Amino acid sequence: MGAGRAVPRAPAGHDPAPDFDHPAQDLPAPCDYGIATADGLYALVAAVGGASLTQVAEPFMTPLRWASALVLLALAASASWQLLLAGLAVHLLVSAG
Secondary structure, eight states: OOOOOOOOOOOTTOOSSOOTTOGGGSOOHHHHHHHHHHHHHHHHHHHHHHHHHHHHHGGGHHHHHHHHHHHHHHHHHHHHHHHHHHHHHHHHHHHHO
């Protein structure tokens, strides 16, 4: 559990796949190789960093899971309470009018 995840991204506005409709607008192949190299290095750093961080964070995982569950339950309770109050307000407005 706790594997690093890398999401390679190309620079904004550049599609690494060739665009055969507009060949004059394509970046040369070395640019694509540079992007692929940067993506590979990013993936390597993310995987190594994620694996080492997992070992450090392992003792805190169970309390963090419980804390996140409590936060989600509190959010659900708050949303339900607000929904009930809104429904009560609509009911009072309809019955008063």
